[in-house]
Amino acid sequence: MNLLIDEKLKQAAGLLEEGDADLWLTLVRESSRTHDPILDYIFEGHVVWPSAFMVTRSREAFAIVGSLDALSVESLGTYKVIPYVQSFRESFLPFLEKLGPKKILINYSSETATADGMTHGMYLYLQEILQGTPFRERLHSSQELIGSLIGRKSQEEVGRIQRAIDATLGLFEEVTRLLKPGMTEKEVAAYLSQRIEENRWKPAWDVETCPAVFSGPQKGGAHSSPTDKAIQRGEVVNIDFGLMIDGYVSDLQRSWYLLAPGEKEPPEGLKKAFRVLIDSVDLAVKALKPGVKGVEIDSLTRNHITSQGYPEFPHALGHQVGRCAHDGVALLAPPWERYGNIPELTLEEGMVFTVEPRISLPQWGVVTVEEIVKVTPQGGVYLSKPQKELILVG
Amino acid sequence: MNLLIDEKLKQAAGLLEEGDADLWLTLVRESSRTHDPILDYIFEGHVVWPSAFMVTRSREAFAIVGSLDALSVESLGTYKVIPYVQSFRESFLPFLEKLGPKKILINYSSETATADGMTHGMYLYLQEILQGTPFRERLHSSQELIGSLIGRKSQEEVGRIQRAIDATLGLFEEVTRLLKPGMTEKEVAAYLSQRIEENRWKPAWDVETCPAVFSGPQKGGAHSSPTDKAIQRGEVVNIDFGLMIDGYVSDLQRSWYLLAPGEKEPPEGLKKAFRVLIDSVDLAVKALKPGVKGVEIDSLTRNHITSQGYPEFPHALGHQVGRCAHDGVALLAPPWERYGNIPELTLEEGMVFTVEPRISLPQWGVVTVEEIVKVTPQGGVYLSKPQKELILVG
Known part of the structure; x- marks a missing residue:
């Protein structure tokens, strides 16, 4: 267990409450190539396949990751890990449906690189996965959450x-x-x-x-x-x-x-x-x-x-x-x-x-x-x- | 002059021709934090402010970069550098208007991280800058260009x-x-x-x-x-x-x-x-x-x-x-x-x-x-x- 990461994930849950949001979603892939800067604060290491690192308002942390990446996320001891082999969406959609978030924060911001770790391609991928679901209209920038999460040392x-x-x-x-x-x-x-x-x-x-x-x-x-x-x-x-x-x-x-x-x-x-x-x-x-x-x-x-x-x-x-x-x-x-x-x-x-x-x-x-x-x-x-x-x- | 970079920029100009495109635009900022992987192939080092690295079909390479980053790009000897202090858009828009590209390739792809270096926030920033111009409708994924550029060793x-x-x-x-x-x-x-x-x-x-x-x-x-x-x-x-x-x-x-x-x-x-x-x-x-x-x-x-x-x-x-x-x-x-x-x-x-x-x-x-x-x-x-x-x- 990494204490700093644990601290940040707890802080994030509190910030979801402050911002009246239900889920903070960090969606990444090949994270050593295109690297969401916030990943350093909530995970150690890299993932290859499409991966969702998530914090809920009820103070739980989940990670949906490719099977080959599962062990390194599990070894952190902080996330409930949901591994998949063939399809990210087949794990992700049922998760969302069960949680039913009304407001989902994702990492994009035209104003600051720090809160802008999601690539445009991954945004389109997420849009496509959420097509036909109510969640597609519930996506918001996590800029404010990230600003406080990183800022309050x-x-x-x-x-x-x-x-x-x-x-x-x-x-x-x-x-x-x-x-x-x-x-x-x-x-x-x-x-x-x-x-x-x-x-x-x-x-x-x-x-x-x-x-x-x-x-x-x-x-x-x-x-x-x-x-x-x-x-x-x-x-x-x-x-x-x-x-x-x-x-x-x-x-x-x-x-x-x-x-x-x-x-x-x-x-x-x-x-x-x-x-x-x-x-x-x-x-x-x-x-x-x-x-x-x-x-x-x-x-x-x-x-x-x-x-x-x-x-x-x-x-x-x-x-x-x-x-x-x-x-x-x-x-x-x-x-x-x-x-x-x-x-x-x-x-x-x-x-x-x-x-x-x-x-x-x-x-x-x-x-x-x-x-x-x-x-x-x-x-x-x-x-x-x-x-x-x-x-x-x- | 870095020979590998020079080689790749020439190759990119040829690939624009193959793909019937006029301009390849790599738009980045704080590149040491959120790093477009293609930047390693066309530039050495990092830039802080919003920066455009561009190759035209007529085999020219331009970079519009913040003034503090200008020297490190100039020292590469490959780009015609256009430095700015306060506003990226005030340098970028006149450049586009002068060039008048019909097809602009930018680095996003929901399918591969390699061609997906543009963040969603920077995509929105670009959309906003191009509002009211014809260029907004001329943006396409550079996935094919990047696939060949990196692939053909x-x-x-x-x-x-x-x-x-x-x-x-x-x-x-x-x-x-x-x-x-x-x-x-x-x-x-x-x-x-x-x-x-x-x-x-x-x-x-x-x-x-x-x-x-x-x-x-x-x-x-x-x-x-x-x-x-x-x-x-x-x-x-x-x-x-x-x-x-x-x-x-x-x-x-x-x-x-x-x-x-x-x-x-x-x-x-x-x-x-x-x-x-x-x-x-x-x-x-x-x-x-x-x-x-x-x-x-x-x-x-x-x-x-x-x-x-x-x-x-x-x-x-x-x-x-x-x-x-x-x-x-x-x-x-x-x-x-x-x-x-x-x-x-x-x-x-x-x-x-x-x-x-x-x-x-x-x-x-x-x-x-x-x-x-x-x-x-x-x-x-x-x-x-x-x-x-x-x-x-x-």
Whole structure:
């Protein structure tokens, strides 16, 4: 029995009740190829054949799976497993008829990838199976359930995120001792990758951009890989990096400044920009309370930065972290078309967000921090010890 | 420039022509979470924001991607990249209007996961973007294109599969020297996992069931994990195992028999069953020609086994291998509901299939082999040196 999975399945049953729904259905196949992200929260491993993982409002969990997949689902000890050989529908339809759900939640959402694990082909397959039954008209998006299910972190989950954060901050301290002019971005990244391997951790996202290391004025932006460029005095270095430990991740950024010859501290313009950045983070963190919309938090930070004459950062202020670096549904984001309605969702207690504004400075590079913060009724609580000053390299 | 990707994009343009279509559109977001399997063939890495990877009939490749993802797509050197900051649709719609495609292929299929990488939410998003345009009615499944694109292996691809096969067969020979009564299934699996690590290869699928090691009469079936059960004399041992080398995989099975005290060779009943099994493989391999339907191949083997009084195997006869163990669209499978129309698809030259029947014997265990075979106009050509006799352990 996996305690985290058990916890999530119980939570899901409660959320069905909150949402007045009767059944939550995760319908997948070849799950190692097209992978419903929610499957990681409710099952370990993969299934090959069409499979239904289901939670009912009466707090039962059922799985209808191909016979060859049955043992691995049974061994989890959480689901009542109904195996089939030839036909999924011949097991699935009688199950539905017996349960008689009035409202069925399935995993699709045009607004967020997290709740959008069902492929269009599987949707058509389900439609076809349900043809001529009343259930076809009872399908609804599980976006709200998934948003709360992933968002409301348990103590165990927060503890795991905390461990990933602490280890990441420890490695950032090592970077501070390591950094010197002439090192290439790739050399810094290689050091961190080496330390990950030595500790048998994993990078929180793709190894190509985890860590991402940037120095000086830049073109690529947050998702590009470290280069052979040598780090120079008078440049800002920033690193975007996270670890996965025990299945949970961190996602953090720090900024360093390599003092130019003769400098004892950063130039005034750079110091001022960093101060504005940190103040803008504080504004967001204070406001991170249940019931507030993500777009409101984003705009506090965004407006503070632009009001000081800096350009707007070209991305969302923050996202949730958990099983992966872009976790959860609610987002601290501006009302841009590409985010759909997600910025309008309200925060819930226990959600864990990054806060990551940035200011691009043509002379020195990009100043940025990325903190991790938990939502509480009193406002955000830092899980990461926040960066308050540029880290100076002499 | 990645040669394999370049090769596949050129091939796709040709297939658009064959299918009288103008544009192939792969629409994804957060591709490390919900991953369109075809993306591995046409791009390296992941994108976060809504992104369109497109091939036109005039042999051009375009990518409309979020600004933070642009550099990593550009660095591939294959796509003309159109980056956006706030709105995907504001770049996408003018592109479509300029191109004016009459037939657009998108990645959905209720019948196969391989061509079903588009989520239902992204389908709805696309529908919404195309509202009021003629393009909304011009969307079709790319299943046929993807089937041929993945199925027709280039020489380079076959070469990579061959390397994975050869390495796997080498490890099976090591297992033959290793096996003895009293070893547990898990010990055998651990040895193979150790050898993978030493060689810096990867398992071809999930580490929990790759290798899968079975001994004696069994319950779990092909997708379950090795156990602490000790291997006994008088039992059949079979292993299902594959390697990923240079991004391509093998997927092979072999059967061993541990002679019982006093035995010089396997019992007659066991020998006979194995002979029937091997004959049934030969029937399939001879018939693996372009234009033949997968269901016909499956039934040759299936019927041969049942005609000799053995039970039918509870799975498909074979699947394609390539970038992963369950690759491609066409399948050697019976006409069961869960396979939809896929068994009716015809084979194409250059497809690479497993052939993997099995016979369960209550006294001894499961005899099975899994070979890998390439489709040619003269019939199947073995890429794996086929197993013709039970491997005996004294």
